[in-house]
Amino acid sequence: RFLGDMPHGWVASDHIRSVLDLFAYEHEGNRSLVLAAGIPMAWLDGPGLALQDLRTPYGPLSWSGRRVANNGRTVVEIDVQPVRTQPPGGIELRGPWPKTSRVWIDGVASAGAADAIRLSRSPAHVRIELP
Numbered sequence: 286r287f288l289g290d291m292p293h294g295w296v297a298s299d300h301i302r303s304v305l306d307l308f309a310y311e312h313e314g315n316r317s318l319v320l321a322a323g324i325p326m327a328w329l330d331g332p333g334l335a336l337q338d339l340r341t342p343y344g345p346l347s348w349s350g351r352r353v354a355n356n357g358r359t360v361v362e363i364d365v366q367p368v369r370t371q372p373p374g375g376i377e378l379r380g381p382w383p384k385t386s387r388v389w390i391d392g393v394a395s396a397g398a399a400d401a402i403r404l405s406r407s408p409a410h411v412r413i414e415l416p
Contacts, residue, residue, distance in 0.1 A: 308336050309346055317374030320348055320365065326381040329361055344369025350380070361386075361413040368407060378402040378411060387414040 307323030318341060328334050333351025347366040352359060361382055384400035389412040395402065399413060
């Protein structure tokens, strides 16, 4: 009947899951992977941010991003590596950049808003030019 320290284990696992969700989580409603929804822009400065083999329901996920100055403009570069199984709802970037930013996916301009950048496939290179 003694459960020992089990409640603390539950709290710890929820905390770890919350931290991992900053980088990537599964949106169960549309079965997509959502990336970068919880990271601050400052984490993309300097060498940037890189994740390697984060476990997801679709296989290991790796992605990297960094903010750089490019010809007087501020640009965020995101590289998403392929997952073993492409999520049915695709991959969506919801980072800390303004939704009015201009977006290119694999060199092609995207017409959608930058607050939810949809990737239909991976690997992908995303360039986000901040206003």
